Amino acid sequence: MKRQAALGAVLAIALAALGAMAAAERDLGNAGQFDDSPPAATVAPRPGSAFMSPELQAMQRDDMANPGMLWVADGEALWRRPAGASERSCASCHGAAEQSMRGVAARLPAFDAARRGAIDLRQRIESCRQDRQIDEPWPPESQRSLSLEAYVAHQSRGMPIAPPDDPRLAAARERGRKLFEQRIGQLDLSCAQCHDANAGRRLGGSTIPPADTSGYPVYRLEWQALGSLQRRLRNCMSGVRAQPYEFGAQELIDLELHLNARAEGVAVETPGVRP
Numbered sequence: 457m458k459r460q461a462a463l464g465a466v467l468a469i470a471l472a473a474l475g476a477m478a479a480a481e482r483d484l485g486n487a488g489q490f491d492d493s494p495p496a497a498t499v500a501p502r503p504g505s506a507f508m509s510p511e512l513q514a515m516q517r518d519d520m521a522n523p524g525m526l527w528v529a530d531g532e533a534l535w536r537r538p539a540g541a542s543e544r545s546c547a548s549c550h551g552a553a554e555q556s557m558r559g560v561a562a563r564l565p566a567f568d569a570a571r572r573g574a575i576d577l578r579q580r581i582e583s584c585r586q587d588r589q590i591d592e593p594w595p596p597e598s599q600r601s602l603s604l605e606a607y608v609a610h611q612s613r614g615m616p617i618a619p620p621d622d623p624r625l626a627a628a629r630e631r632g633r634k635l636f637e638q639r640i641g642q643l644d645l646s647c648a649q650c651h652d653a654n655a656g657r658r659l660g661g662s663t664i665p666p667a668d669t670s671g672y673p674v675y676r677l678e679w680q681a682l683g684s685l686q687r688r689l690r691n692c693m694s695g696v697r698a699q700p701y702e703f704g705a706q707e708l709i710d711l712e713l714h715l716n717a718r719a720e721g722v723a724v725e726t727p728g729v730r731p
């Protein structure tokens with residue numbers, strides 16, 4: 457009991473550092489008191505959206521109200537626009553994204569023979585942009601990059617996350633699991649301490665989500681923008697006062713592989729909405 461209270465106090469500091477919510481900070485005084493609900497990790501995998509307020513869930517469900525759909529619309533325009541020295545568009549090779557891109561986001565990251573490693577959806581798109589369109593790289597987290605990724609991921613909406621059973625991914629996935637369980641940062645907390653042991657529990661003003669990937673890229677109210685899974689992971693790392701991995705770092709891909717294995721079967725919801 458005592459240990460849990462101590463962990464709770466540390467978590468509360470982390471939440472404040474995460475900038476989770478003003479309410480979380482207000483509640484710092486009585487932090488350390490998780491409610492008694494069983495941690496979500498003990499029940500079937502569920503999307504992060506299941507732990508949001510009904511208002512936010514409604515916003516996510518309604519395409520007219522979901523701000524992420526603005527990025528998806530931009531992504532659709534990019535899909536059709538000829539680019540690079542090839543002067544070809546994504547559509548010139550892939551046709552209608554509704555067919556050709558359906559299911560892609562549900563199974564990535566996947567093994568890439570050229571890179572001899574796992575690549576995520578952004579890198580997959582970049583490889584077509586650079587090698588097939590013969591165009592300049594786009595920086596991670598740029599508006600265009602997020603828009604095109606959101607458009608492609610949106611084509612898998614409703615499909616269950618289905619991590620490939622590819623032995624070439626096993627080592628990276630295992631590295632991801634270890635990273636998830638390893639204590640990091642000045643607060644000396646692991647991802648698992650929040651997202652496995654206390655998922656679904658309220659702490660201060662926030663609910664700790666199960667850390668699944670189904671909504672990404674997501675529109676986050678706190679960001680007032682769409683952001684990638686890697687941005688979210690970096691936020692959690694700064695929250696525990698650890699040095700976040702750079703965008704595109706192998707560690708972030710490894711973590712994504714582990715997160716997807718945990719979330720197998722959860723339906724893709726891109727673009728998700730988050731507080």
Ligand code: HEC
Nearest residue numbers: 467470476504645646647650662664665667668688692731
């Ligand atoms: C101190 C507790 C804590 C730790 C440690 C922590 N997180 Fe989080 N994480 C949170 C909270 C709280 C949120 C949700 C914040 C919000 O939306 O207001 C979150 C959100 C997330 C999400 C987004 C889930 C969704 O539904 O959109 C992912 C993915 C995630 N964390 C992964 C990680 C990983 C990987 C690590 C370890 C590197 C980690 N977290 C460490 C508390 C934590």
Ligand code: HEC
Nearest residue numbers: 544545546547548549550560580581584585588589604608
């Ligand atoms: C010149 C033709 C060409 C263009 C232009 C092109 N691609 Fe591709 N793309 C391919 C081919 C061929 C493959 C499959 C073979 C491979 O792995 O490279 C592929 C594979 C993909 C995949 C992986 C699909 C899967 O099933 O895993 C994605 C995602 C993708 N492309 C997205 C895009 C996007 C987004 C654009 C526009 C920015 C684009 N592509 C432009 C030819 C192209």
